[in-house]
Amino acid sequence: MRLAEYRYSTVRGIRSQLLFVGQVEAVRMGEVVQVIAPDGRELEGEVLAVHANDVLIQVFGECRGLDVQHTTVVFGDAI
Incomplete structure (x- = not known):
């Protein structure tokens, strides 16, 4: 369980429904994440x-509408 929220804007690639994110620490397979699109739209995802x-x-x-420069991925308890 995480006690904080971590935001990463280090998306390195997007292929169809897949995001490749770098420089992420303390993550686990199966973890649910929030993906924030450049237009503010919020999506869910899974590691x-x-x-x-x-x-x-x-x-x-x-x-x-997702792009590597402006898409944010959020890991944390609030998700």
Whole structure:
């Protein structure tokens, strides 16, 4: 269980419903995350894989409009 919320704007790639996020610490497979689109839309996702500090996230919902510069992924208890 996390006691804080962690926000990462380190999306390195987007392919269909998958986000590749780098420089993430203390994450677990199966963890539910919130994805915030550049337009403020909030989506849910799940961590599918972890390799060192890189994670693969499956986004649930429409990914149109997500981009690597302005998309934020939130990990934390509030999700």
